[in-house]
Amino acid sequence: MVVAPPGSFTMGAPAGEEERENWPAERRGYAAPQHSVTIRHKLAIAKFDVTRDEYAQFVAETNRPDPDRCDTLDASGGFIATKGNWHSPGFPQTGRDPVVCVSWDDAQAYVAWLSAKTGHVYRLPTEAEWEYAARAGTTTARYFSDNPAEFCRHTNVGDLAYFEQHPGDSGVNRACRDGYAFTSPAGRFPPNPFGLYDMLGDVMNWNEDCTNPSYSGAPTDGSAWRSGDCGRHVVRGGSWDMDLRGARSANRRGPPAAHRDTTLGFRVARTL
Numbered sequence: 001m002v003v004a005p006p007g008s009f010t011m012g013a014p015a016g017e018e019e020r021e022n023w024p025a026e027r028r029g030y031a032a033p034q035h036s037v038t039i040r041h042k043l044a045i046a047k048f049d050v051t052r053d054e055y056a057q058f059v060a061e062t063n064r065p066d067p068d069r070c071d072t073l074d075a076s077g078g079f080i081a082t083k084g085n086w087h088s089p090g091f092p093q094t095g096r097d098p099v100v101c102v103s104w105d106d107a108q109a110y111v112a113w114l115s116a117k118t119g120h121v122y123r124l125p126t127e128a129e130w131e132y133a134a135r136a137g138t139t140t141a142r143y144f145s146d147n148p149a150e151f152c153r154h155t156n157v158g159d160l161a162y163f164e165q166h167p168g169d170s171g172v173n174r175a176c177r178d179g180y181a182f183t184s185p186a187g188r189f190p191p192n193p194f195g196l197y198d199m200l201g202d203v204m205n206w207n208e209d210c211t212n213p214s215y216s217g218a219p220t221d222g223s224a225w226r227s228g229d230c231g232r233h234v235v236r237g238g239s240w241d242m243d244l245r246g247a248r249s250a251n252r253r254g255p256p257a258a259h260r261d262t263t264l265g266f267r268v269a270r271t272l
Helices: 018-022 052-062 104-118 127-135 148-154 160-165
Strands: 002-004 007-011 035-039 043-045 070-073 079-082 204-211 229-236 269-271
Touching (some): 002 127, 007 127, 043 127
């Protein structure tokens, strides 16, 4: 765990950032309006995404049954339903790779198990905590370079290695090669200024919050937004398949709580 210092930041995407310029009109306000958030509590957030080995221990100790569906990507980069699961996602992984094919409900079961096992209260990060930790004091779209040719030094996204396995996906970064067509082991790329790894790549992270279509009425104290569409929950960060727009500190989506796919994982947090 990394302890993030209390502080304030501006949450959301400014006008001119990729999402607000390039997404369809109905989604341009999704990461807006920008608003000030103050994190007054002492936040500890996991240095890495939860790995396959860590999740396997949880499954073994709780006898959690395997799910019977996990969406994965076809050659064109579109999601298709398969009978995959967290230990058979359809591509090779090591025990240090982030676990995928986990739903928000799975992640909640994991943090409940971890809390009982350790005697400390673990949870998913709130959306505001996640963005605060991802930005780590930066105000640019990414905590690293915005140059497409530099992306592969910093994160695992949809690059040339990905394109070779998904040749029908036109929305890839052809400027560099990060060496991974699918997920990469935790910590293979440099951390952000807070010392957190893979915040903008590898897998997206489930957050605690319910989904809302904009930030109008969002909490400003770092707490979870527990109203809105609570059948869906926020996921943040980029993933191994995403184009450049996805690897941004402000990028957000809101899939159903029961949804599982090969780009979704999670990391844990604690209030100290």
